[in-house]
Structures are given as structure tokens and as C-alpha cells.
Amino acid sequence: MKLNDVSLSAECYKVRLMLSLLGLDYEPAPVDVMAGEHKSEEFLALNPFGQLPVLVDGDATLWGSHAVLVFLALKYSDGNWMPADPIGAGEVMQWLSVAANDMQHSLNEAWLVAAFNIGTDLEGAQARAEAVLDIMEQHLQTRDWLALGQVGRLTVADVACYPYIAVAPDGKIDLTPYTAIQAWMKRVEALPGFVPMLPN
Amino acid sequence: MKLNDVSLSAECYKVRLMLSLLGLDYEPAPVDVMAGEHKSEEFLALNPFGQLPVLVDGDATLWGSHAVLVFLALKYSDGNWMPADPIGAGEVMQWLSVAANDMQHSLNEAWLVAAFNIGTDLEGAQARAEAVLDIMEQHLQTRDWLALGQVGRLTVADVACYPYIAVAPDGKIDLTPYTAIQAWMKRVEALPGFVPMLPN
Numbered sequence: 310m311k312l313n314d315v316s317l318s319a320e321c322y323k324v325r326l327m328l329s330l331l332g333l334d335y336e337p338a339p340v341d342v343m344a345g346e347h348k349s350e351e352f353l354a355l356n357p358f359g360q361l362p363v364l365v366d367g368d369a370t371l372w373g374s375h376a377v378l379v380f381l382a383l384k385y386s387d388g389n390w391m392p393a394d395p396i397g398a399g400e401v402m403q404w405l406s407v408a409a410n411d412m413q414h415s416l417n418e419a420w421l422v423a424a425f426n427i428g429t430d431l432e433g434a435q436a437r438a439e440a441v442l443d444i445m446e447q448h449l450q451t452r453d454w455l456a457l458g459q460v461g462r463l464t465v466a467d468v469a470c471y472p473y474i475a476v477a478p479d480g481k482i483d484l485t486p487y488t489a490i491q492a493w494m495k496r497v498e499a500l501p502g503f504v505p506m507l508p509n
Numbered sequence: 510m511k512l513n514d515v516s517l518s519a520e521c522y523k524v525r526l527m528l529s530l531l532g533l534d535y536e537p538a539p540v541d542v543m544a545g546e547h548k549s550e551e552f553l554a555l556n557p558f559g560q561l562p563v564l565v566d567g568d569a570t571l572w573g574s575h576a577v578l579v580f581l582a583l584k585y586s587d588g589n590w591m592p593a594d595p596i597g598a599g600e601v602m603q604w605l606s607v608a609a610n611d612m613q614h615s616l617n618e619a620w621l622v623a624a625f626n627i628g629t630d631l632e633g634a635q636a637r638a639e640a641v642l643d644i645m646e647q648h649l650q651t652r653d654w655l656a657l658g659q660v661g662r663l664t665v666a667d668v669a670c671y672p673y674i675a676v677a678p679d680g681k682i683d684l685t686p687y688t689a690i691q692a693w694m695k696r697v698e699a700l701p702g703f704v705p706m707l708p709n
Contacts, residue, residue, distance in 0.1 A: 357644045358611065371599045373606040380599035393593060399571045399580030406573040409609050444557045
């Protein structure tokens with residue numbers, strides 16, 4: 310199994326975290342984005358959209374972090390990570406959408422501006438981030454994990470959202486008021502196989 | 510089953526199309542977005558993000574078009590619409606991401622600017638739309654449907670992408686050069702139960 314990725318990317322980190330939580334060995338294949346390697350003919354043959362991450366597992370080539378998370382969960386776990394029942398799958402999909410839309414265009418954008426000077430609208434991104442964090446904080450006040458019923462159960466939804474929350478401080482977003490989110494982060498970080506975005 | 514939606518919305522149309530293709534009866538509950546009804550306390554109790562669509566089916570409340578599509582596919586079909594195998598599910602998730610990210614921020618934005626004066630960057634949106642359409646055209650030149658193997662099989666991926674392609678002309682995007690996409694649109698439109706975004 311080979312993972313085409315880049316180290317400083319919430320999208321790619323989601324997949325590295327999932328692989329590690331599942332205890333799977335893989336060959337890292339770093340892509341030199343600064344040199345435009347993700348737009349090379351060779352890379353576009355893997356993913357025509359020229360985006361990372363891309364996982365190659367035998368005959369299967371999967372691109373897009375959520376596609377890879379769902380693929381890994383269904384192939385290498387007992388179904389706990391990606392439920393098959395309509396309501397459970399629907400709940401997980403809701404939080405995958407929150408990650409892909411609401412969190413990417415707020416927490417991730419704030420991080421890119423503050424840490425890498427990519428983009429300009431830090432205040433707008435921070436304001437959108439606060440709106441998402443407020444909803445997530447209230448949601449997590451009564452449950453341990455994002456999806457699945459009244460108490461929640463660990464799923465790919467938590468893996469998809471964690472990286473955006475983890476980069477919040479580097480986007481100059483203060484997580485101190487969000488005690489339920491902080492408790493959830495500690496639960497994620499205590500999981501066997503947890504790895505941070507960058508090696509310590 | 511009750512669908513909170515708004516008629517002129519690609520997100521909401523996805524769900525109406527899915528419900529109709531599955532032959533399901535439902536109670537339409539139009540939400541007056543212009544009057545801010547989607548930010549009312551009553552609506553935020555259904556979806557704290559204040560976004561449409563929201564489906565209420567018995568005890569289940571699902572928000573987010575893709576969450577609703579997956580919920581409906583798993584609950585009311587024989588599994589054809591949302592495959593359970595790792596590669597199949599991964600492929601469907603890829604195209605759901607293309608719909609949520611690449612198509613929404615190109616085709617949908619062009620439509621909003623050109624038809625409703627929402628946003629300003631029509632040329633940027635059109636350029637991004639062409640990039641997506643080029644990839645989709647090449648993908649569909651050798652297959653009938655977006656996901657599942659060499660020939661493809663009809664899934665929720667097609668239902669999630671169709672609405673954005675259907676509004677392209679109203680976003681002043683010419684689909685004439687995209688013959689494989691047009692052939693795919695005709696296949697979708699020929700499905701039993703197909704409905705357009707607005708009644709004819």
C-alpha cells in the first residue's frame with residue numbers, strides 16, 4: 310500500500326491518522342507540491358484532479374481523503390469505523406460534509422493564511438471557524454464522539470474532523486473556551502496508534 | 510417523510526431527484542430562505558448549521574444532501590445505489606467529493622452569479638467549471654456512469670453530480686463540446702422517475 314501525500318496538509322493527515330489507527334503498514338510517497346509534481350502527467354494519471362492524497366492499494370487507486378477513509382474502514386476494519394445502517398451511515402456522512410465544507414473553508418483557511426500566507430481573509434476565516442466550533446462544542450457536550458446516537462461511537466467522522474481542529478491554534482484560533490471539544494481531542498489523542506500531523 | 514427544502518437549489522434538487530427515482534412519497538416543506546426561516550430557532554433545532562435540505566423520516570433527522578442521499582439509498586433500495594464493498598464505496602465517495610467541492614465551487618457558483626447575482630467572480634467560476642467538465646468528459650468517454658468499474662453503474666454519485674451539470678447553461682457555460690457528458694445527462698433524464706429541478 311502506497312500513500313502519495315504531503316506532510317503539511319490536513320487532508321493528507323486524515324489518511325495517515327486512519328492508517329495508523331488501523332495499524333496498517335504503508336509506503337509513504339511524498340509529492341513535491343512546491344515543484345508542481347501533483348500536476349505532472351504521472352500524477353494526473355493517478356488523480357486527474359491533481360490533488361492529494363492518493364492511496365494505491367494493489368489494483369485500487371483512490372483519491373480524495375474521505376474516499377480513502379471510507380475505503381480503509383470498509384476493507385481493514387470490522388465495520389465499526391463506517392456503519393452500514395442507513396441512519397449511522399447518514400450521521401457519519403453529515404460530519405464528513407462538515408469537514409469538507411464548513412471546516413475546510415474556516416479552520417483550514419485560517420491555518421493556511423496565518424501559517425503559510427496562502428490566502429488573505431484571516432478574520433473572515435476565523436469568524437466562520439467560531440461558528441463551526443460553537444456548533445461542535447454544543448454537540449459534544451452530551452456525547453463522546455461526533456456520530457452515532459446519543460452518546461456517539463468512534464467513526465471515520467472523528468478522524469475526518471480532528472485534523473482541522475488540531476491546526477486551529479496555528480490559525481490563531483483560541484480553543485480555550487471549547488472545553489467539550491478539548492475533551493474530545495484528548496479522547497482522539499489517547500487512541501492506540503494516534504499520530505500527530507508532524508512527528509514530535 | 511418530510512423534506513425541508515427550497516426549489517431553486519442544486520443541493521435540495523439532488524434529494525428531490527433521489528426521492529423520485531426511488532419512487533418515494535414525501536411531504537414537501539418549503540423553507541422561506543429570503544425571510545431567513547432557515548436561521549429560525551425552530552429550523553436550527555433540525556440542523557444547527559442552518560442549511561438545507563433536511564429530511565425528517567420518523568425518528569431520523571438527516572441534514573446535508575449527501576448524508577440524505579446515502580441514508581435513502583441504504584434504507585429504501587437494494588444496495589445498488591450505494592455499494593457496500595470498499596472499492597465501490599470509495600469510488601462513489603470520490604464523486605461525492607467532486608460534487609461537494611469542485612462542482613459546487615465552479616458550476617454552482619457560476620449559476621448563482623449569472624442567474625441570481627449572488628457572488629461576483631463569474632469568469633473565475635466558469636474557468637474552474639471548464640477544468641471539472643474536461644475531467645468528467647474524459648472519464649465518461651469510456652463509461653456510462655460515474656462510479657463502479659470500467660463501464661460504471663448508476664449510483665448516488667450520478668444523482669449528486671447531475672444537478673450541477675444541469676444548471677451549467679444558466680451559468681453561461683456551454684455544454685456543446687462535452688458530448689460524453691451530454692450523453693450521460695440523457696441517460697439520467699431517461700431514468701424512470703426522473704424529475705427536473707423545476708416542474709415543466
